[in-house]
Amino acid sequence: MRHAILASFFIVWGCAGGETCPANTFECGGMCYELSSDDGNCGACGVTCDDGQVCEGSVCVLSCAEGMSDCSGVCRDLSSDTYNCGICGMTCGAG
Numbered sequence: 017m018r019h020a021i022l023a024s025f026f027i028v029w030g031c032a033g034g035e036t037c038p039a040n041t042f043e044c045g046g047m048c049y050e051l052s053s054d055d056g057n058c059g060a061c062g063v064t065c066d067d068g069q070v071c072e073g074s075v076c077v078l079s080c081a082e083g084m085s086d087c088s089g090v091c092r093d094l095s096s097d098t099y100n101c102g103i104c105g106m107t108c109g110a111g
Contacts, residue, residue: 037048044051044061051057051074056064058071065076080091087094087104094100101108 037043040050040052041048042051042057042061044057049057049061051059051061053071055069055071055076056062058065058076059074063076065071068079069076070079071077078086078089078091080086083093083095084091085094085100085104086092087100092100092104094102094104098108100106
């Protein structure tokens with residue numbers, strides 16, 4: 017328990033009060049965050065991704081369930097969607 021408390025102290029202390037954050041992280045409100053992947057600080061401090069989105073590469077993007085694909089901001093099942101057959105925008109022929 018004592019080691020966990022000490023470790024927590026050093027993690028917070030290392031990011032607060034103008035101290036330098038670890039590589040690839042940035043200080044936001046006294047804490048260090050990876051702006052490239054943090055849903056609450058995506059690309060910049062305080063930029064929060066909406067419900068159904070995740071932060072990837074510093075940008076909030078649609079988060080589709082497994083087996084679904086993002087087609088212009090809508091999750092589609094490319095294996096069964098008549099208007100997105102195999103790839104986004106590919107319409108199946110008649111029949």
